[in-house]
Structures are given as C-alpha cells and as structure tokens.
Amino acid sequence: MKITVSINLGGYSFNIDEDAYAELKMYLRNLELHFAGEESSSEILADIETRMAELFRAKLTGYKQVINIGDVHETISVLGTPEDISDNEGTPTREKFSSPGYHRMYRDPDHRIIGGVCSGMGAYWNIDPLIVRIIFIALAFGGGLGILVYLILYIVIPEAKTTAQKIEMKGEPVNIHNIKDSVKKEFNTVRKKMKF
C-alpha cells in the first residue's frame, strides 16, 4: 500500500504516489532555479508544466490511474534536467544566484520553542540554541531584561520562510545543491510527521 497525493499540474488533476511526488517537486524546484535569472521565467515553467501534464496523461489508462515514480523518471528524461537543457543550449551550467557565505540572521521556525529567535541565533553562530536559551532565561530572571530583548529581536529579525533563507541563515552558499539537500530534508520531516 502506498499513500498518494493529489496535484494540479497544468490545469489537470493527478493522483501521484508520494515518492513520485517528492521527485517531481524537486525537479520542478530545480527548473525554477535554473530559469530564475530569465525574463518571464514563470511563463517558461508554466509551459513545461503543461507539457508534463500531457505526458502524464498519456501514461494513464482505465486500469492505471496513479502516476508512479517510473512515470516521473521517464517524463524527466524526455523533458531533460536543468543540466541537459543547458548542455543542449550550449551554455555551461551556471550556479544560479550563489552568494557564497551570504549570511543573515533569521528566526528559525523549524526548531522554535516560542518565536524561533534563539534557534535562529543558534543556527547563525552555529552553536547549540540551548546555550542561547539559557542566556535569555538568565537575563529574564535578572530584572526582566531578557524578555524585553527577546521581544525586540522577535520584531526586528525576519522569519526564514523560503528554503534559500534557511540556507542563508546557516551561512552556506545558496546554490542548487544546497537547495536540493534542504528540500529533501524538509520532505523527510513532513513524511515522518505524517506517519505518526
């Protein structure tokens, strides 16, 4: 037995296996990054999604109603990975908007206890957020300063919402490989949560 996900691709609705969905999502995310610098990149992506929907529909019959991982792999090989597409265009694969070491402080919503301020600081300095939390609690008992500082930081520091921001928070360069890794991690956490 497998869990399926229902998606809307190019105006058609599909039932797709969970693992196939993860693969598809990663592929589309990579394409999005590949075309990020391009004028009307969203239009290119929409066109590709439409074509993908067409290829998927050709794979479904009265007996086969779910898109599986094999279908996704075949479709990707027909459409081409970002690397194939740039090879075909004759332009070398560029690392898109890789800002090496671009390092910003964000609030980390994935590991937060209250507002993600301490976990964000922990990720920024690469220390255990527990240490930051202990300092804040100590300050809070010493005249309530900790609470005030926390509130100010909560307002001032933005939350890391996108994958790119979460990578920036840790000071790693934002490029296709890191994003791929984080998306995989995100997906695995979601899957674990769903199992319980």
Add this chain to the structure above:
Amino acid sequence: MDLENTKAQMRKGILEYCILSVLSRNSCYASDIIKELKEAEVIVVEGTLYPLLTRQKNAGLLSYRWEESQQGPPRKYYELTTDGRSHLADLDKSWKELVESVNRIRTR
C-alpha cells in the same frame, strides 16, 4: 576539444532557426513543434524548446493566442509576427551562405 560541446553549439543556433521555419508554414501548438523537431532530430530534450519560444516571443518574433481544446485546458498557439518573418528571411539567406561556405572548404 569536447565533441559533445561542439555539437551542442552547432545545434543551438540551428534550433532557433528551425522553430521559426516550422512556424512559417502555419501556427502551431508547442507539442506539434516538438514533434517535428524530434522527428528531424534537432532537439534532444524537450525542455530546451520552452525557454527559446519565450525568448523569441519576448523579442517580438512570435506571438501566441489561446485556443480552446476539446481534450483539456486551452492551448497556446504560436505564430510568426511580421518581424519574425523578416528575421526568418535573413536566417534563410545566411543558412544558405553558411552551407555553401562549408561545402567549399570541405570539397577543396
């Protein structure tokens, strides 16, 4: 020298020319263009076509209209603009010159 890279460079210029040529006959749905390019073996992965179409459209060589389809959502039909036609005429000319030049060298 990297053979694959040289081949890719050759295909790149030709592909844009081929798209315009396909569209010079009649307006087409993207999948029809793909079918023709695949049969002629000038395209390897389909994903290459879409950025090119959008770039040519942004450059004013192509335009598109939405057409209802019986099998699903409306489809984008591409056609050449007047600019596109004169662009294609230029490319036709330089293609002929190119073939002649290369042949002259090869048969010397």
